[in-house]
Amino acid sequence: MNIAFTTVLLFIILAPGFLARIAYNSSKLSVADSNRNLVNELTWSIIPALTLHIIFVAIIQNATRYSVDFVQLGNLVLGTSQNADARFAQLNDYKYAIFFYNLILFKTSFVAGYLLRKMVRFFKLDRKFRYFRFSNKWHYIFSGECLDFPDVPDEYEEITNKIINVLCKVNGRTVLYTGEYFNYYVDGKGDLEAVHLKYPIRRYLENDKAGDEDYYVISSRYLMIPNSDIININFKYINFEEVDEAELSEEEKDNAIQLSE
Incomplete structure (x- = not known):
């Protein structure tokens, strides 16, 4: 045999x-x-x-x-x-x-x-125990599920929106792109390949004290940024909660965002 x-x-x-x-x-x-x-x-x-x-x-x-x-x-x-x-x-x-x-x-x-x-x-x-965690670390970061990790004080269920700031180097200039998270892509090795933003805006970073008027609204609903242009990424996990105005303090009213019907 x-x-x-x-x-x-x-x-x-x-x-x-x-x-x-x-x-x-x-x-x-x-x-x-x-x-x-x-x-x-x-x-x-x-x-x-x-x-x-x-x-x-x-x-x-x-x-x-x-x-x-x-x-x-x-x-x-x-x-x-x-x-x-x-x-x-x-x-x-x-x-x-x-x-x-x-x-x-x-x-x-x-x-x-x-x-x-x-x-x-x-x-x-997979969020509670590292042993069960899957190999794609970017999923937990972009989805916000990393907030449920034992050593993180926040909770994933509180997230209602995700805003991403992507700092890039484009034609020798530093550009900050901001938009809602839409998707991300990784290559076969698990390295980040591109970030997909929704409703993107941008501004140049020469003046770091620039206001909202310095942002340029990109005439596209979606923007894909390749990882080769990315310097770093900032994630904002936002929790929008509808509350009765009568229950808010004066300070909370000043910080609240009002949405028109």
Whole structure:
């Protein structure tokens, strides 16, 4: 029995964990890690793969007429050549059962990874515990979910609007772009690629004491700024709350924003 067969067999055994990880990381919340390769992914897949196999084997052993011959499985994994013909003949007798076992297991693994991601997001485990945090750090910053991190005193639920100031270098001049957050883009390594603003305005930064009249309203609803032009970014997480004017103090009335109907 050659090493190629053993390699394929090990890959099939670990594939459920690999598929579960693919489903778990298949969203904008995750970015590719350039330091990981197929071997790393399969290594990280051992625990979920074994967990899924244990569950499925328990079901097979207790709910069907089939059973798993662990002695034969061990011999196949180790690649021992003794009685190899007899073992392969036995595999041939149960080839359809083995095929459907793996097919159902693979599909279940993918769904399990997807549901686990949904559960982590629903219960906000990625905000509460660093271990569950996804690899795309920009998602938490641009969405404002970073405010729910344990060491941050604010709360994400209080955000009703997000204003972004983007300081850029354009044609040798420093320009400040301001607008509502619309979207952001990252490359395959997880580095910021561009920022997308809504209702953008800009002004040059030569006079840092400039007033609102120095802002130029860009005649476009959206503006995309490439990261290559960006010096730094300032985030303003705003909470607009509708209140009764009679309940406000004089100082609060001066700071309140009135919206016309």
